[in-house]
Amino acid sequence: MLKRVLPVAALVPALGLGACFVSDSESTDPEQNPSDGFKAEFVATAQVLPFGNDLYLAGSEDGTLNIVVSDETDLGNPLAAMNMLDGFSNTASAYVKTTDAIDGNSIQYWAPTDPGNVVMVDVTNPEDPQVLVPGEDYEVVVSDVQHDARMRMFFRPLRPLGSDQVDGDGNPVPSRYMALLTSGLESTTGQSLAPSRQFETVRDAALADQELDDPTLEQVRQALQPALQAATAPIPFGLGYEGEEIAVIWTFQTQSATSSLELVADSASPQEAGALPTGLDSDDANPDLAGLAEIWVGFTTVPYYHDADNPLSGYWTAEDGAALTRFNPMPEVRDDLRVPLFVTVPSEAARMSPECPADDVPADGWPVVMFQHGITGNRSQTLGLADAFGCQGYAMVAIDHPLHGIVDPSSPLFVGPESPLYEMGVRERHFYMVDGEPSDPADVLEAGGAFDDSGDHYINIASTLSSRDNLRQSVADLLHLSQTVGTIANLADEGDGPQFLPLDADRKFFVGHSLGGIAGTSFTSLDDSVGASVLAMPGGMITDLLQDSPTFGPRIRAGLREQNPNLQPGQPLFENFFRQAQSVIDAGDPANYGAGAQDSNVFMIEVDGDSVVPNSATQYLADTVDLTQVSSNADNVEGGGSGIVRYIAGNHGSLLQPGADDIESICAFFAIQYHTFSYIIAADMGLPAIDVDGSHPQAPDACAGIDVVE
Template sequence: MAAEAGKRSFLPRHAPPMMRSVRARLPDLLADTAPCLAPAAPCHFSRPKRTLARLVQKHSNTTGPDRPAPHSGCALERSVRSFREMKKLIAAGVVLVAMLAVGCTGGNGVIGSSNLDLLNGNPGPPVTQPSSNTALFHPAAGILPYPTDLYFAGSTDGTLNIQPANALMPNQAAVNALDGFSTTAVIRERFGGALNPASLTAASVIIVPVTTDNLTKATTGVLAAPLTLGTDFSVGLGQEALVGNTILEIKPLHPLMPSTCLSGGMFLGPNCATGTGYLVFLTDGISDFSGNHAVPDTDYASIKAALPSCAAISDATLHGICQLTGAHMLIAQGLGLSPAHIVLSFSFTTESTVDTLALISATATAQTITAHPTGLTTASLGKGLPGHADIYVGALTIPYYSSKTAPLTDYWHARTFPLDMTSTFVTRFNPLPVASAVLQIPMLVSVPNAASLFGAVPPPNGWPVLIFQHGITRNREDMFAVADSFADHGFVVVAIDLPLHGITSTSDPFYAAGANPLYAGLGLPATGSIERTFDISTVPGVIDPSGLHFINLTSLLTARDNLRQGVADLITLARSVPHLSLGAAGSINPTLIHYLGHSLGGIVGGTLMGVLRPADVGTATLANPGGEVAQLLRDSPTFAPVINAGLAAQGLLPATTLYEQWWRDAQTVVDAGDPINFIALATASHPIHLIQVVGSATPPPAVACIAQPTPPGCPDQVVPNSATQRLILAGGITQVHPPGALGTAALHVFVNFTAGVHGSILDPTSSPAATVEMQTEAIAFAFTGGTQLPVSATAPVQ
């Protein structure tokens, strides 16, 4: 309900002029999709500390005249020195106007006796049973929509603070390490009874991009027009067996905008005043199957009735929420939406996804990189390869942000803040991780020789380079599968292992140990190996298989940072490889570096290309990648059965809310390492070529496709096509059919293969024709700088 003439506005007196005039200007703002920003300010500033009482009383908004212009950030070095100021601001202000004293069930609470399957273990004081069409909202009982910025209450470092610890959020500790909510995971609100899905329309579910104050979490402005149902998001009902039809579920169809403290590539430090948020309105257009229109819960109805002053509410928590809700109603009126028809509104701030890797990329420098010839060719491997490339072994020095001593449980840490010495979470407020070690990691290199079609003489400006990255549970030796074909076109191929991957057999000729004579002169330790499996052994005397612990679902922060470490390593490699000396075989052309990633290498590659400069790596081929990693695993015919068995052992069963919530929060945690949040940046700055195996028009039954070997005609059984399609959609990538794309502009294209399997770019066993076409496309794409992609008319493609 808007403030009436002559009554005190619930907007703070010091709010920016643009915000204070939002009633009159919001329609124009929305039409122009212009952000509601405050005037610019110099880089230095200070704010007085405010007590919680004053925040509650005044609904304090600190995005006033001292907020910097969008591109007025300080130099990175100066901003990094401002971490202490940033911490002081957070400690003073991230206390929200509402302090929730009980556990919250995240939009899924069931009033009544505790039932873990229904996700209700903290019902709070008894309340009247709501009608079936009530949008449940009872903060004292911990019943809230999810996500909501009310979960920041009491934070001192800008991270979520969902309290108290409870078994109803299996990933609660990991979520509490984040500076916001997922850009991709579902948004959920619980109703008192079953909903009619036909009533979930664009008129009944409205989502508005907004700015949120980093201190109070108040909505302070409108960023753009409301999202479009069917284009930006879908809306339906939950999947739980017993209660799913009572849960309204919103799913972003592409990533929401993340929050950031970067502007023009620079860290804003204490000038980072706002986050990116979304304001959700649910209206009485929602109904049950009897046609009963949705109604607000008692608490929310009381809040609306008390606006604009909120004076009628004596409860401190509800009074604070009322102040926040008042800003919601101003925006609603600007949309032409009557507050009388709103049954619930809530806002949430998205997490930062790009900041940390972007700053790592901005500050990374070339490191020591060396390689020596082994005297071996690819023909020496006993794999039937033609021997067109000579093999070198090498080593690369990298900053290692993960933990060598606790690789299964630890995660990235930033430096501590002076006012919260217990917090080392890497967030947008404290975005740079501290290296735990400087590691020497093994590397393989292949160089064209005289037997290759290109010959052994390098081009005048040096050899072009392909950086190859292997898939999950594989290792750097997979590069041999493409070494000869790329050698025939004059490419050196360089490969390192992903984190927690490597060669595990000590008898392998390329096992990177000081005792291996192939590595003599590379400075390896006299004892032990530099393989990045760290010789982890769950069976005494046996090194665990490569990559066994990379997808670490028992420590989701570790899993996220395994992905980010993989990207950081490749950034270092890309900056270092121009300095690689090959002795008599020649040097590297630093302007012609390309990337090929398969499976997990394609997943990491999608993220890499989003933060890497085009001058570092020109083009990328991503073979069989996927986005929204948690959903990828959930849908994967290969991974899902194993993961579900592990979750079931912990009491997390499909078709229960606990299970759904586990997956939702898993995606939230890995968002900052997920290519779904980087692929649009990648296609904006690099030509991208993507490959997926979709199978035949009439594939075998799903139960047959999971057999080994995979029957012909099956779609990818490791990375499901749905995960690849999400990347394609988010990146704006278009399909190419025979004869391909033969223009001069940078391409962002994908090719669907009707034959082959997940590993066909490396292994011709399933379909030699598919392998030849995949590798030929990758070579042509790299060779032409991503401007041409010929597709054979006889290839097994759509």
């Protein structure tokens, strides 16, 4: 992925700075007036710097960013929330502002034969820097958003930048990157890019190894000197630039995005869990189903790292309330919650049907498929797959995402004051919220009220830290459930000693839909006990996913406009908000975990024109897992048991139901269900492959002539 061309040392700056270089606000400092020409903005004394930037760590006492904001306690401001992070985004762009419009045609990337005028380098290991590959690792993009005659040039990662590495002593080492622009860049009026006066002073002093009288600029000189020396060293010992042509240079470290969930995964253990038979089969719950799955309900305990008293504003912290960083990544368990558990096993109808392979319970128990539903759904959506897996002889287990659950009191699966499970301390995951406030369900029901819809508050633009940790809590819950599936007590068995449901934890698989596939990507990367995962309609780079989603994008933009009329596309504040929000959400974004799932068996599903999760987000996530497209069974050879299938018919919900009456949608539904359970069965046999050439035995005859796979 990277090319070794810079065997130079000491690129990493040692920062000994005060908290003076810390603002992401626009500046109209007179030194940097647009009329002065075409310059790269770098005015340390006016707090105007490229963003992200290691200088924003200045004055930090705990390894977190130290950005000056108007109210550091207002964590609803994503810029203030960034001060809870130990580095910059692994996925969002870094950028530099210029005083005039940039001619994108003048961009020329660094190459060994020609240094060009832009470059980005991984300098994590100063003994072995790596120049990033343009078009593969990153791209340089000129923003079309202008403010005060200033423009922005983005260094946009095309795949997530690195998180922490570990040194020989087992200590975390943050990934660090360097970016550089030269005078070879031109404005749309033909001017060459020039350095700001302050950067020129720092640059020239650093290259001459001369101290500066101004204490602020001297500290900047010391910080940037190693990078400048490396940039001006001749190829192959450096980048080969002339000192006077460097218009701006900076370095930034990324955050330790995965460390907390990695520790949660390492500590995951079996939790208290139990289930009772309901006496219902799937067709009793939904007459459109075939009754091939028997329904059990119960509970499991999940360690809750979020704040149950403040679920819409709380976030994960260490035991002392401090921010989670690479130096103290383990989150505090705030509570142990008993949450509803949904289980299905092959019904008698499935075991007796000549069309179903299901037979008597295997000696070691039913193989089990963990299922995770999508945004605004709930655990009962397991029924959309329960018949298919019940017929094949597989059990299913499911829990709700945080802030999700069944909200209809008339549902026999609702856990409310009249439910035996409620008497056992089990509570719906949504805290029985009414207008965003947790409530006593008895009071609400007595007054004839209604609960907020499932998942209404999961995506929370008012608290990006909460949104990040809703995502992480979803993954943490799956990690603990995975360790628990083999020890779910049969609460209907009154025999001596614990009697467990007949589930074989050594034959364990996962299916996640939409948000369930998003959390499932991270889960799959962290739990190698899962034999195979089907990730249906997921996506990565969460803020881009939300902006580009035909379903969520308009709602989010409307909500932002209500807060501030400048929070709309085409405004700098809008760009800032989503870049900062992505930085905060990174530790929950599956894109940062995708590489960890590359050695797992993964079947990803994408539907053309998905109106909820845009195809761009699914493809971005698939690329992080390094999945190849499977269009025929022959493609499985290259995929090695994993791959992504793109369906040209169907919709976002086609994993669970057709969603429309047209024959193409019906055929897509049967194809996706068949490909899902046949992939799990193949993986269970030790030969994972996506059987896109096969067909569902219950599919209408008309589907034989309809191709739904691209």
